[in-house]
Amino acid sequence: MVVRLSRHRLLALFCGVLAALTLATPAIATPTQVGAVRSDAAAGWLARQLVDGERFEAVFGGVAYPDQGLTLDAVFAFAAGGVAEDFGARALAWVTRPDVRDGYLGDGVTEAYAGATAKLALAVAVRGGDSTDMGGVDLIARLRSLQSPGGRFTDRSAWGDFSNAFSQSFAILALDRTAHGVPAAAAGWLAGTRCPDGGFPLLPAQPVCVSDVDATAIAVQALRAAGRRADAAAGLRWLVSVQRADGGFTNADGVANANSTGLAAQALRDGGRSLAWARARVFLAGLQIGCAGPVADRGAVDFDGGLFDSSTATRATAQALLGLTGTGYARLSTTTATTGAPTLPCH
Template sequence: MVVRLSRHRLLTLFRGVLAALTLATLTLAAPASAHASPTSPAGVGRSEAAAGWLARQLVAGERLEVVFDGVTYPDQGLTLDAVFAFAAAGVADDSGARALAWVTRPDIRDAYLGDGATEAYAGATAKLALAVQVRGGDPTDVGGVDLVARLRSLQAPGGRFTDRSAYGDYSNTFSQSFALLALDRTPQGAPPAAAAWLAATRCPDGGYPLLPAQPVCTSDVDATALAVQALRVTGRPTDAAAGLRWLLSVQRADGGFANAAGIPNANSTGLAAQALRDGNRPLAWARARVFLAGLQVGCAGAPADRGAVDFDGGAFDPGTAARATGQAVLGLTGTGYARLSASGATPGAPVPACP
């Protein structure tokens, strides 16, 4: 059950400049609403405050969990999102180490990746390999498992990375993008055929779909944000530029981005903002950052929620806040997946300074 839930959550997942600078330096003195700037004179910035809140949500200091049909399950993919967020913010390094140690524990690892024989999941394998690399580890030996070799074994002749599973193939644009990002960091590099396959999935409007090879190609913000980063790092700037232009065309007046349901939210905006800054679109990134700042819980919020980033700015929902916060940190810092590193990150979970 944990395996299937993790894959479901993985798929679900893989769905002004002056104003920005001013917001980045506001304090928590007397915000007008719960969603206000949680920065402080003591140096706790937006991304640090968000990552600090996320670190405090780790169950037993090691993992994040989700509730599905009233039952709580550990979520390896969401926990890896936290690992990326800690590295991007440069804080909570101790939490990142414990979280990765939990995901790479053999029983937890295999429930997420599959056994490598009858069951092997491309997206999960690639995401874990990238997280190991971000934390300075060796993805060719993760508890005796060579994630790089396993990932390469899942590449089809046409270049697509696919699942090997009795449950079917659930690989998508996120799977392909994470595979390229992880393999680009290896001595052999990412396979050109895999990058070409991803580029060929581009929709006529320039964006990229979550699920390739569908009768109607529908561009998706989250998928495009990941694809753009993977294509840039694998030497396909023209294909990446098309995706960036599409992102710019769908950015809202308030700087935010909406998901497939049309809801402006922190998840889609966080990933899009990350891709925009990584793709040298600073003005659009600054506007997206303003939107994310407006979703961050400040001093008017409950003490336990301060620093978190709400999904859509409505009533604070703990059930969606962990994923929203993790991806918002990526947008707030603008550090692309290809450049993420936990090197130099400090331990501890920063807390916003409220009067």
């Protein structure tokens, strides 16, 4: 049982916000967005999908495992949408529960994951909490302990190092909210991974540097937060150069989808590329289930516009919300958020 849980934790950490799970049989329904996009309805739909109103789960081999990463994506999405404040509070309370937290972060001694630690620290800060004392755990101190002299944040685990552009970027975004700020070496290391075309790879030090939309989207936000505007600008130019005519962005498999487009749109708006953001937003709006769709699906954002699949729509909706509102990770806050799970107004 311990081995299976560890493998799941590593898989969830590596996938993080990168990919949507495709585990359930698709229902027969297609995106039928009508009228203006409703980010509040998207957040409301996402909130109603939480198990017991507090968490998401991943199912492997018929067994449900906690999905802390996706649950934190929902926390960010609710903050971006400015609604479902009560759901966001319960979701973060669940992730920070000691058994759930340690199953995600590791024990901090023999096992510690940089990306998970940084993502949780950022979520706590977004919701106005204290990342230095989360149930007796100083997330910031633990995160800093995972930084190498060269500036890279890496995992400490017998299972290997799964750190990547998301780990580094979330670490920078989390530390940017602390009194000591971002270590120059950390921002410098991330900037140094940039590919010749201006984009950023998911994994560094590969034989061929291949820019990735998702990795570039979060890297430019982290670099902007750290004051590395020129490095971020190169990444933003690359994002604009690979945007499709319909406003969408493709993943590594070449599929235009809500996840990659949502992250890219967030980065574009945060980086001042308003026209490109508006085009991406139109693409995302076209994937939202509108009033012609089944009542239970209304407000959700479909992964790629094919047959609607709720198992992929949860992550797609969470990441699409970031792009629909355009609020960057560095500016997310729940200060003015309201409670409740809004529904799509249909007459």
